[in-house]
Amino acid sequence: MxxxxxxxxxxxxxxxxxxxxxxxxxxxxxxxxxxxxxxxxxxxxxxxxxxxxxxxxxxxxxxxxxxxxxxxxxxxxxxxxxxxxxxxxxxxxxxxxxxxxxxxxxxxxxxxxxxxxxxxxxxxxxxxxxxxxxxxxxxxxxxxxxxxxxxxxxxxxxxxxxxxxxxxxxxxxxxxxxxxxxxxxxxxxxxxxxxxxxxxxxxxxxxxxxxxxxQHEHNQVGANAGFLSLLSRFKTIHDGWWFTQVKTIALLVGQEDDPFVKSWLPLRRRQLFKLSLSASQCRRRTRDKVFFFCICWATALLGNKAQ
Structure with a gap:
C-alpha cells in the first residue's frame, strides 16, 4: 500500500x-x-x-x-x-x-x-x-x-x-x-x-x-545536446575512458562470465566488430544505436587507449 x-x-x-x-x-x-x-x-x-x-x-x-x-x-x-x-x-x-x-x-x-x-x-x-x-x-x-x-x-x-x-x-x-x-x-x-x-x-x-x-560551464557531464557535446563524447571514447568504464562496471556488477559479455570484453578488433552487431540491444535511443555501431567500428579500426 x-x-x-x-x-x-x-x-x-x-x-x-x-x-x-x-x-x-x-x-x-x-x-x-x-x-x-x-x-x-x-x-x-x-x-x-x-x-x-x-x-x-x-x-x-x-x-x-x-x-x-x-x-x-x-x-x-x-x-x-x-x-x-x-x-x-x-x-x-x-x-x-x-x-x-x-x-x-x-x-x-x-x-x-x-x-x-x-x-x-x-x-x-x-x-x-x-x-x-x-x-x-x-x-x-x-x-x-x-x-x-x-x-x-x-x-x-x-x-x-x-x-x-x-x-x-x-x-x-x-x-x-x-x-x-x-x-x-x-x-x-x-x-x-x-x-x-x-x-x-x-x-x-x-x-x-x-x-x-x-546547464553551465561547471557541469561535470551536462546535457548530451548538439554537435559539440557529441564531439566531446567521441573524444572520451577515443581516449579510452568510455570503454574502460564499460569494462570496470561490467566486472563490478558481476557480468564478466555472461556469454554475451565474454564475447566482447577483451575489446580487441574482432570483438568490437562483433559487438557492433548488437547495437540495437546496447542503447535505448535510435540515434544512440547508430552512434554505438559506428563507434565500435571506428574504435576497431583506429584503436583506443583502453585496449
Missing part, C-alpha cells in the same frame, strides 16, 4: 555551489506530500559553500551536513560517500540531488508513487535542460529499456534517481564490499543503473520531466 507521507532521504553532493544551492534546496524542501530529510556532503570548496550549508542546516532541522572527510575530486565519489555514511534505515525512499537544479514541486510524490504503483525498485525521469541565455530542451531518456543498455549508459541524469529503501540497502552492502574497486567508477548513475538491472531489480524511466536541469 502507498505510504501516505513517505520519508525520503535526499542525498545532495555539493562543490562550489553558492550560486545555485539555495534555490535548489528551496525546491527540495517544498516537495509535496513527502517528508524530506536532506543530507549534504561537500567536496572542499573555495566559495563559502561549507559555511553557508552549515548555517542553513542550523536553521532547518531536516537538513544535515555530513562531517568533512577530505577531497573527493568528483561527484561520483561524493555520492558513493553519501550512500556509505548516511543511515538509510529510517527512510522509505532514497533520492539523489545535484546542487544546481530546480525540482518540480511534485517530483518526489510522483517518483515514490510510481515505484509503488508499478511495483519497481527504482525510478528516473526525463529532465528539461536550461541555459543562462533562456534556451530549454527536453532530454528524453525514456525509450524502452533493452537487454544490455545498462552496461553502456545510465537511466538518465542521476539527479532524477529515486530508489526504494530495500534496493538502496542492497546496493550499499555491495558497494561496501567492493569499495576499493568502486573508486574507479566515474559516473555513479551509470553504475547504479547497471547494478539494478544486472541483479534483477526493476527500473522505471518516466517520460514526464521532473527537474529543470541547469
Amino acid at each position: 502507498p505510504v501516505k507521507h513517505p520519508r525520503v532521504a535526499v542525498l545532495l553532493a555539493a562543490y562550489n555551489g553558492m550560486r545555485w544551492i539555495e534555490e535548489q534546496l528551496a525546491s527540495i524542501l517544498s516537495q509535496s506530500a513527502v517528508d524530506v530529510t536532506v543530507c549534504i556532503s561537500i567536496d572542499p570548496s573555495t566559495d563559502g559553500t561549507e559555511d553557508w550549508c552549515t548555517a542553513y542546516a542550523v536553521a532547518h532541522p531536516n537538513v544535515i551536513v555530513l562531517p568533512k572527510v577530505g577531497k573527493f575530486g568528483g561527484a561520483a565519489r561524493n555520492f558513493f560517500r553519501l550512500i556509505r555514511d548516511v543511515d538509510l534505515a529510517p527512510y522509505d525512499f532514497i533520492a539523489f540531488a545535484d546542487q544546481d537544479d530546480i525540482w518540480h514541486a511534485d517530483k518526489l510524490q510522483r517518483a515514490t508513487g510510481m515505484i509503488v504503483s508499478r511495483h519497481v525498485d527504482a525510478y528516473s525521469s526525463n529532465v528539461t535542460a536550461f541555459w543562462p541565455d533562456g534556451r530549454t530542451q527536453l532530454l528524453d531518456k525514456a525509450q524502452p529499456q533493452v537487454a544490455w543498455d545498462y552496461l553502456f549508459e545510465a537511466a538518465g541524469p542521476g539527479c532524477s534517481y529515486v530508489m526504494s529503501q530495500p534496493f538502496a540497502q542492497t546496493l550499499k552492502t555491495s558497494m561496501l564490499a567492493n569499495w576499493h574497486a568502486l573508486q574507479a567508477v566515474s559516473l555513479h548513475d551509470w553504475y547504479i543503473y547497471a547494478f539494478a538491472r544486472s541483479h534483477g531489480y526493476h527500473w522505471y524511466i518516466d517520460p514526464l520531466p521532473s527537474i529543470e536541469y541547469r
Whole structure:
C-alpha cells in the first residue's frame, strides 16, 4: 500500500555551489506530500559553500551536513560517500540531488508513487535542460529499456534517481564490499543503473520531466545536446575512458562470465566488430544505436587507449 507521507532521504553532493544551492534546496524542501530529510556532503570548496550549508542546516532541522572527510575530486565519489555514511534505515525512499537544479514541486510524490504503483525498485525521469541565455530542451531518456543498455549508459541524469529503501540497502552492502574497486567508477548513475538491472531489480524511466536541469560551464557531464557535446563524447571514447568504464562496471556488477559479455570484453578488433552487431540491444535511443555501431567500428579500426 502507498505510504501516505513517505520519508525520503535526499542525498545532495555539493562543490562550489553558492550560486545555485539555495534555490535548489528551496525546491527540495517544498516537495509535496513527502517528508524530506536532506543530507549534504561537500567536496572542499573555495566559495563559502561549507559555511553557508552549515548555517542553513542550523536553521532547518531536516537538513544535515555530513562531517568533512577530505577531497573527493568528483561527484561520483561524493555520492558513493553519501550512500556509505548516511543511515538509510529510517527512510522509505532514497533520492539523489545535484546542487544546481530546480525540482518540480511534485517530483518526489510522483517518483515514490510510481515505484509503488508499478511495483519497481527504482525510478528516473526525463529532465528539461536550461541555459543562462533562456534556451530549454527536453532530454528524453525514456525509450524502452533493452537487454544490455545498462552496461553502456545510465537511466538518465542521476539527479532524477529515486530508489526504494530495500534496493538502496542492497546496493550499499555491495558497494561496501567492493569499495576499493568502486573508486574507479566515474559516473555513479551509470553504475547504479547497471547494478539494478544486472541483479534483477526493476527500473522505471518516466517520460514526464521532473527537474529543470541547469546547464553551465561547471557541469561535470551536462546535457548530451548538439554537435559539440557529441564531439566531446567521441573524444572520451577515443581516449579510452568510455570503454574502460564499460569494462570496470561490467566486472563490478558481476557480468564478466555472461556469454554475451565474454564475447566482447577483451575489446580487441574482432570483438568490437562483433559487438557492433548488437547495437540495437546496447542503447535505448535510435540515434544512440547508430552512434554505438559506428563507434565500435571506428574504435576497431583506429584503436583506443583502453585496449
